[in-house]
Amino acid sequence: MEEEKSLYPFKFCSLKDEYNWGSEDFRVADLGYRDSLVKEGWLASNTLGEIMDMYVDRVVGENIFDYYGRQFPVCVKMLDVKGRMPLRVHPDDEVAQQRYDFLGKEKIWYITEAGKDARVMLGFRKDTDASELLAKCADNSVEDILNIIAVHAGQVLHIAPGTPHAAAGDLKIVEISESSPLDFCLCGWGETVSDVEFDSALTITDALDFINYKKFSADEHEHCCCGHHHHEEEIVGKLIELPQFNITKLNLTDPLHIYSEKFESFILYTCIAGEASVQLQILEQTASFSIKAGETMLVPAECPDFLLVPADRSTVILETTVHHEDVDPYINPDVAAHLDDGCDCDDDDCDCDDDDECGCGHDHCHCHHES
DSSP states (O other), X not given: OOOOOOOOOEEBOOEEEEXXXXXXXXXXXXXXXXXXXXXXXXXXXXBHXXXXXXXXXXXXOHHHHHHHTTSOOEEEEEEEESSBOOEEEOOOHHHHHHHHSSOOOOEEEEEEEEOTTOXXXXXXXXXXXXXXXXXXXXXXXXXXXXXXXXXXXXOEEEEOTTOOEEEESSEEEEEEEESOOOOXXXXXXXXXXXXXXXXXXXXXXXXXXXXXXXXXXXXXXXXXXXXXXXXXXXXXEEEEEOSSOEEEEEXXXXXXXXXXXXXXXXXXXXXXXXXXXXXXXXXXXXXXXXXXXXXXXXXXXXXXXXXXXXXXXXXXXXXXXXXXXXXXXXXXHHHHHHSTTSOXXXXXXXXXXXXXXXXXXXXXXXXXXXX
């Protein structure tokens, strides 16, 4: 009987679309009209959709398969903005499922570069209604009623369903979202809107009843500018936790030993700066898979443990998982020692009695050394 081949970390070919405002580059997509091709290895040239058909539970994990089926649940894009994007909005999971049989579109924008004129329009600067929005979109003056954020590199914005949004100026963005094609165009600023970017069947009229017309409040959007809440010296910093996905920022100065089985999920790594490698054992040999700035790698749930190793000490990576666990999957003792709060512990006693193995130096810790 032929031995079953092991899955391995995947990188995908770029799928880039050019528009009058800039470009969007799909790095991980299972959307039907955009389906990422595996770049290397024995599964090269297979699409993500084909791999999900063949190996779905091995790729995403049994729990995620039970919930999402054969749909890969996360999409990653790189946005290169040189002008003003069309104003858009997307529905939540309930509306998307009931009306279109798709996922909704929770998403975040992580700003990687921002020029002096860079800005993001996110929600409204005052309470409004559908009539005012329609009139303002019709005469292309809708920016007058939008909330404007002057963004900077390293900032992360949570764009909740129902929130009109667009980017303008000179900036680069990593977009991580649910896998959904449901973007509704509200205003193209008088420019022709590409039918590649927007499905013409998804009209502004269809979106009017799920738009949030309330004044945008950062206090009500606790994840809106959480880039300000994380210090660069932190090794591991949670950016956002949603039912749909969790994103962690890794300032990777030293190797991390990661047990992906603690996530019960695949892991996506998006490299923001520097370079790193995923190193794991395949057929009793160490295999190394590199990831450079601008690339995204999918580590299948089948890979139970591996090392994430930086090539230089300025490496920054966004880690995306879907199934949230309360336990910390990082077991490298140096990580615990560098966290601002020192020790992440809810118990009176340390989970590990071996100080040499644990190494955190705290009497009460929540380390995950497995004896």
